[in-house]
Amino acid sequence: MSGRDRLIYLPLGGAGEIGMNAYVYGYGKPGKERLILVDLGIAFPDMDTTPGVDIIVPDITWLTENLNRLEAVFITHGHEDHVGGVGHLYPQIKKPIHCRAFTANLARRKLQEKGQDPKVVHTAPSFPQMIDAGPFKVGFLPVSHSIPESNALVIDSPAGRIIHTGDFKIDRSPVVGQPFSDDLWAEAARPGVRALVCDSTNVFSKNEGRSEAEVAPNLKPLVQSATGMFVATTFASNVARLQSLAIAGEAAGRSICLMGRAMRRMTEAAREEGILTDFPKTISPEEAADIPRENLMLIVTGSQGERRAASAQLSRGKYFGMELKEGDTFLFSSKTIPGNEKEVARIMNNLSELGVDVVTDDDGLYHVSGHANRPDLEFMHNLTQPQIVVPMHGEHRHLREHAKVADAGGRIGIVAPNGTMIDLAGNEPRVVDHVETGRTYLDGSALVGQFDGVVRDRIRMALNGHVVVAVMVDDDNEILEDTWVDIRGLPEQVRGSASLADIMEEHLAGQLARVNTRTANDDEALEGLIVKGVRKVAQDEIGKRPEVTVLITRLSAE
């Protein structure tokens, strides 16, 4: 191993997936690099792969094993996939957290919710001011996205400058917050950029991205023409959109009521940080109940069909005294994130049954993306002129495509999925290590490892059902006749009316009557025999192979 100082990049999450961003940078002698962590986000579970799980955080074992090398944490912006892990993982890290004011406001709330000290979060100034962190100097370079105060990071090391874009789009009229500043970015790029570590989400979108400002002019006539109640849902963190919606509502003579916890938290944080200055007055749901529906606009959470969010609740019936009906309008000022299609459709169908007119963004009128499209990525490459482009924030296919875009522009594009440690200090980026990465599940209040078998067992029970057998063995190694079978998640009755549990008990009784003393004395052998017997009956009767739990109780003479 060379003794030369390395400049390493190591994604622990976010590279090879969209979600739970966590990127490590390091500088120093091999294996002794001083480290910083950029972002600490979460991902959301689904029934297919993570039933029952509450949220997913990156497995940061590598980081905790190298904690003495970690200088600080930098959070680019306030989306859950970037800041959401702070509350859950801070206790394992305990290093200063740097972010801009709005993100800091959100991060502090998260720490407080978990009983942690919010003072560990430091409000950072913006580039060209820089923060010292070991061998690094880090600057927060403002960039447009779909939440206030998003930032790229300018990361200076003795081996050169890295720009880590965070999530971004090129928006020169973002409605809320600073427009994308070509001048500021040119200034950041001027000393030369060794590597651009760059958002890849929309690399497959071929047209130039559109500005947030394009939405408002379409919202106004829509709200104006609505007759009944007007409800709009969007991403709660898209404060600019909330403002455009509220202004359109106010212009149409409607009172604005925000519904849903995230909606209130975001606007509260934005107000506290002085970001929401032009936002119309809002009323509470209680006040809204007294206002004629044609004079009311609800802005609600749940654009992704989340079962407990306001949209879903309203689609199912009364919610905080509100009830939708024929003649009302419901706008999805959002796109459906892949994987949420069925949940969103369920809400739309519920609304349809209520007679509510649903308006979506099918024609691109009522939503714009927060991420840079392919031409915008090319623009970014050209603006910053990096030697190396490291695509991040994307599934493997996004990273690969983005690397191709970089190559086509005459730069070095490198695909480095989670766990790939690359050294950016040499002439060419070089893979120097592979690190175990993965997902940790927050399940209730417990952290569960991806490979602990907990979720695997849940999935198996869901697919196959669960049969429980209780068997007793007396102190002479005789199996008692009272073997009990209980089934869950399998049909109780088979062949018309016979009880599946009874058939299993009968089969086991016959089987166990023939068991010799040695087997009866051997838990493992006895369990194996019973599992096999249960599965045989299940296969014969219902064509399934259930999960089986066997409880063997050995009675001892007292």
Place this chain on the structure above:
Amino acid sequence: MSGRDRLIYLPLGGAGEIGMNAYVYGYGKPGKERLILVDLGIAFPDMDTTPGVDIIVPDITWLTENLNRLEAVFITHGHEDHVGGVGHLYPQIKKPIHCRAFTANLARRKLQEKGQDPKVVHTAPSFPQMIDAGPFKVGFLPVSHSIPESNALVIDSPAGRIIHTGDFKIDRSPVVGQPFSDDLWAEAARPGVRALVCDSTNVFSKNEGRSEAEVAPNLKPLVQSATGMFVATTFASNVARLQSLAIAGEAAGRSICLMGRAMRRMTEAAREEGILTDFPKTISPEEAADIPRENLMLIVTGSQGERRAASAQLSRGKYFGMELKEGDTFLFSSKTIPGNEKEVARIMNNLSELGVDVVTDDDGLYHVSGHANRPDLEFMHNLTQPQIVVPMHGEHRHLREHAKVADAGGRIGIVAPNGTMIDLAGNEPRVVDHVETGRTYLDGSALVGQFDGVVRDRIRMALNGHVVVAVMVDDDNEILEDTWVDIRGLPEQVRGSASLADIMEEHLAGQLARVNTRTANDDEALEGLIVKGVRKVAQDEIGKRPEVTVLITRLSAE
């Protein structure tokens, strides 16, 4: 109740959902109408709502209770959501099944697989020839769709003619099969159409639909320019597409190999019925293994990301001796059905990791839909000039939107979701009854009712985990100390290293030691106590509320 004869329409499946089509028509005195059934399809399960289920069929209880009134079954075309239920439900129906030759071929295979007599399927002639079925005469009116020999049904009753479109598009150059014939449809409409029961799938698509013939010219240059192996996936039943793909492959000097069971079944049926006449020669996977990859084209199943289909297998590694690698091309000549996005993306990412170039239909070059878009629906309304339009084959929002289209055209549109019986004989369509409908799950080899609790229990185990407690009570109503706890789908260790099962056992031991004889003697009370105790520990330790099964064994003195 009026004694006037009714002409009833009753969807048992397919109206309010996309899938498991089953529509009843009846004519006669109220409650004594003679019936026919149109289509008998399946729907596909998902992990969110139907884990472990194999397929979903409509609950046909109403039909089986009125079986003496049922004359016959008519199947419009060979898609699984129209014919897929025949094998599973025929034993409950036992009436003649009518379909055109290709569909009959598929239906007979399904019956044979289930050990039923394939002779109950009758090959029908096409309109203007009609089949007698009680008070009805039924004609198979050819229509273009995305599978050979799709048909609308012309259903004549003493109260007038109904046209049931089945799935359709307006395609005047469908590559395989008959073009849409304006003349034939005009002839069918000439006597006057009382009701058009009409496909609603694409009502939200605003542009005129495109012809299958538009795909082939785009395929040729794509295949021509590929260097490595070329793999294409599409819906196996889209025989026209298979042919276009195969011809493009042949033109590029490639041997064609079909992979996947459905792919072979469909082409076999199409060949047997004389539909596939221009299809290039194909080779077996064994032969393909000997051919240089640049001279090979695979056409494979699994466009929807199905885990066991050829696409998924190829994306994971070797399959029938084939292995994809850098430089190969994989084309999705398909669209992703809502709900399948994640599975499809998983395959694309696997392929990306292998270095395979994935081509999708993002730009509309390599796939066209098989359903009529909104302008095509308007065209159909105008062509057939029905008094009434009954939207079917759609979720509630599709039906409602389609009814609005009908209204806008000056016709009567009526939304009649599953279970809504409407009488079409009067001046206006009238809802005359609501019938219990639902879904029946084929689970292994058992049919399970939607509300039997089987699937609900599986979902609960998946979300909450499952704790099993075995407790013994002796013949003096004393609870023995050997209470056993087994957990599945919950973390085994909590607080670092303590065993969750041990903590529960300890808690229960303390609790049960204090139980009085009356409670110990009462199964229900004892179970309630234990469930509560287990949930308390789980809540305290891991913040979850698990499912709990309690097995109480009462020992009797022998």
